[in-house]
Amino acid sequence: MSVAVDIGHRQGGFSLEAAFESSGRLTALFGPSGSGKTSLINAIAGLIRPERGRIAVDGRVLVDTRDSVFVPRHKRRIGMVFQDARLFPHLSVAANLRYGRWFTPAAERYGDIGAVVELLGIGHLLDRRPAKLSGGEKQRVAIGRALLASPRLLLMDEPLASLDEARKAEILPYIERLRDETKIPIVYVSHSIAEVARLASDVVVMAQGKVAAAGSTAKIMQRLDLLAHEERMEGGAVLDTRVLRHDERFGMTVLGSPAGDIRVPFLQAVAGQPVRLRVRARDVMIATERPHGLSALNVLAGRITAIEPGEGAAVEVRIDCSGATVMARITRQSQHALSLAVGRDVFAVIKTVSFDQANMATAPKERFDA
Amino acid sequence: MNWLLDLSPDEWNAVRLSIKVATVAMLVSLPIGIAVALLLARGRFWGKTLLNGIVHLPLILPPVVTGYLLLLAFGRRGPAGAFFADYFGLVFSFRWTGAALACGVMGFPLMVRAIRLSIETVDRRLEAAAGTLGANPFWVFATITLPLILPGMIAGAILSFAKAMGEFGATITFVSNIPNETQTLPSAIYTFTQVPGGDEGALRLTLISIVISMTALIASEVLARRVGRRMDIE
Numbered sequence: 001m002s003v004a005v006d007i008g009h010r011q012g013g014f015s016l017e018a019a020f021e022s023s024g025r026l027t028a029l030f031g032p033s034g035s036g037k038t039s040l041i042n043a044i045a046g047l048i049r050p051e052r053g054r055i056a057v058d059g060r061v062l063v064d065t066r067d068s069v070f071v072p073r074h075k076r077r078i079g080m081v082f083q084d085a086r087l088f089p090h091l092s093v094a095a096n097l098r099y100g101r102w103f104t105p106a107a108e109r110y111g112d113i114g115a116v117v118e119l120l121g122i123g124h125l126l127d128r129r130p131a132k133l134s135g136g137e138k139q140r141v142a143i144g145r146a147l148l149a150s151p152r153l154l155l156m157d158e159p160l161a162s163l164d165e166a167r168k169a170e171i172l173p174y175i176e177r178l179r180d181e182t183k184i185p186i187v188y189v190s191h192s193i194a195e196v197a198r199l200a201s202d203v204v205v206m207a208q209g210k211v212a213a214a215g216s217t218a219k220i221m222q223r224l225d226l227l228a229h230e231e232r233m234e235g236g237a238v239l240d241t242r243v244l245r246h247d248e249r250f251g252m253t254v255l256g257s258p259a260g261d262i263r264v265p266f267l268q269a270v271a272g273q274p275v276r277l278r279v280r281a282r283d284v285m286i287a288t289e290r291p292h293g294l295s296a297l298n299v300l301a302g303r304i305t306a307i308e309p310g311e312g313a314a315v316e317v318r319i320d321c322s323g324a325t326v327m328a329r330i331t332r333q334s335q336h337a338l339s340l341a342v343g344r345d346v347f348a349v350i351k352t353v354s355f356d357q358a359n360m361a362t363a364p365k366e367r368f369d370a
Numbered sequence: 371m372n373w374l375l376d377l378s379p380d381e382w383n384a385v386r387l388s389i390k391v392a393t394v395a396m397l398v399s400l401p402i403g404i405a406v407a408l409l410l411a412r413g414r415f416w417g418k419t420l421l422n423g424i425v426h427l428p429l430i431l432p433p434v435v436t437g438y439l440l441l442l443a444f445g446r447r448g449p450a451g452a453f454f455a456d457y458f459g460l461v462f463s464f465r466w467t468g469a470a471l472a473c474g475v476m477g478f479p480l481m482v483r484a485i486r487l488s489i490e491t492v493d494r495r496l497e498a499a500a501g502t503l504g505a506n507p508f509w510v511f512a513t514i515t516l517p518l519i520l521p522g523m524i525a526g527a528i529l530s531f532a533k534a535m536g537e538f539g540a541t542i543t544f545v546s547n548i549p550n551e552t553q554t555l556p557s558a559i560y561t562f563t564q565v566p567g568g569d570e571g572a573l574r575l576t577l578i579s580i581v582i583s584m585t586a587l588i589a590s591e592v593l594a595r596r597v598g599r600r601m602d603i604e
Contacts, residue, residue, distance in 0.1 A: 045502050046502070047498050047501075047502070072501075072506075073498075073501040073502055074501050074502075074503075074504050074505055074506045074507075074510075075504075076502075077504065078502065079502065079503075080499070080502040082495070082499060084495070086493075086495055086496055086498075086499040088496060088499075088500070088514060089496075089518075090517045090518060099500070099503055099513075100503030100504050100505075103504030103505050103506075103509065104504055145503065146502075146503070149502075149503045149504055
């Protein structure tokens with residue numbers, strides 16, 4: 001499965017000129033508001049008609065302005081989950097869910113209502129009207145409605161942006177299940193680095209209507225320069241690890257990574273299960289020799305591969321720890337005092353308690369083994 | 371009560387005819403009204419202002435003028451009248467069908483206005499969402515737009531019905547005042563007022579007219595509220 005987009009479009013004073021290709025499970029379109037992410041997926045869904053370019057999903061050309069190809073939205077079979085859910089107010093939840101199924105040829109239907117209802121945990125809502133649902137429930141129903149139209153590709157336009165933190169935490173696991181348990185590729189628009197780091201396999205970074213960078217999540221997450229000021233504080237490395245064992249005495253879980261063992265607060269996961277860990281650059285300290293008498297439990301040996309100027313007094317240091325990259329944000333004064341330079345062997349120090357649940361995403365074991 | 375219902379056969383016919391004329395006028399103009407309201411609310415075409423003006427013309431012209439124009443166009447020798455007579459066998463002049471046409475035309479601006487307003491409040495993003503779920507434009511209209519404008523349609527239909535119940539000027543100009551054929555309630559009341567001793571009959575028909583109009587209005591109110599509750603739009 002692949003998505004290939006190369007389009008140019010102008011709308012008012014805004015111009016979009018973007019190209020990307022992805023064959024990932026979940027591709028995040030990441031960037032600040034007004035960077036053109038939504039226009040891009042609206043073009044994929046057929047909600048806007050780009051002035052120039054080509055869009056193909058799985059080799060099927062949906063738009064090609066040179067050949068005057070424009071497949072109307074209802075023939076694209078591309079599901080869309082909108083930021084504002086857009087459930088049909090005059091239909092019950094059950095009728096909303098069945099809506100797209102009705103228009104899907106029987107031979108192309110997959111999945112069934114029972115399974116989707118179970119996947120999203122919306123069984124108790126079926127008889128209700130959309131107006132009677134909470135924001136999080138609406139969004140889950142909207143996801144189910146899109147899924148049941150048996151799409152070839154699922155687009156999600158900031159599905160969590162209008163929800164509070166508690167609701168986000170309620171829905172994120174469902175999106176992870178969706179990513180891991182269904183075969184539908186997903187393009188996910190977001191301006192939240194936490195969501196992207198947790199969900200995405202690939203990231204396309206948008207800025208001012210253009211693609212600023214694209215690549216695997218681990219690669220992109222290290223590029224702190226791509227992030228806006230607020231997000232920069234949240235930026236850092238993404239490590240793909242797996243559960244080694246639990247330390248029940250101290251309520252901790254030990255994760256294995258190429259960089260070495262990492263101790264995190266207890267995780268509900270079985271041994272061998274993959275865990276994606278986001279290590280924020282601001283949570284990482286640097287020591288020039290292995291520290292003694294220190295409360296931080298995670299000490300990873302590595303070598304500095306790059307030092308980039310950060311904002312204000314900070315520099316951002318990239319450390320290669322046996323193949324895994326960890327980012328650290330320290331002051332320029334510390335860099336000077338410790339004479340840190342590219343090529344120097346150092347130790348990255350991370351407190352266990354700096355990992356909260358939002359920074360640790362578990363995936364089912366089967367997916368890891370596959 | 372007995373006094374009220376003690377009507378002569380001609381009077382009964384006037385009541386029945388009025389209801390028939392108003393119902394037919396409402397039902398026939400409803401689909402046309404929806405189409406024109408859609409065009410005015412959503413269409414972008416040359417001459418939209420002109421169409422809007424023509425639709426509203428019956429509202430601002432003296433009814434007699436509208437009736438006379440209908441007579442010119444839909445009379446036996448009028449271009450539209452000849453066309454319908456030749457191809458559909460449908461004759462308007464001096465028939466109850468003509469009364470229905472006059473009433474429909476007079477109520478049309480009111481109906482279009484109500485429906486247009488409700489179309490303009492429909493969230494077009496819902497229609498876009500339906501499109502991504504595989505519904506083509508026809509099905510989007512039938513399953514999303516139409517149900518969402520139902521309250522406006524009911525309001526428009528009732529306005530048209532009420533207008534038809536009271537229409538007098540255009541009807542009498544176009545199809546005259548023939549008992550049992552084109553003599554609707556208002557025409558019958560008018561006739562009563564023109565003859566000595568007709569006051570009692572006029573009063574009776576007036577009361578009946580009020581009852582019918584009020585019933586229609588209350589029914590629409592109840593219906594609209596029930597539809598509104600069912601939809602529960604945020």
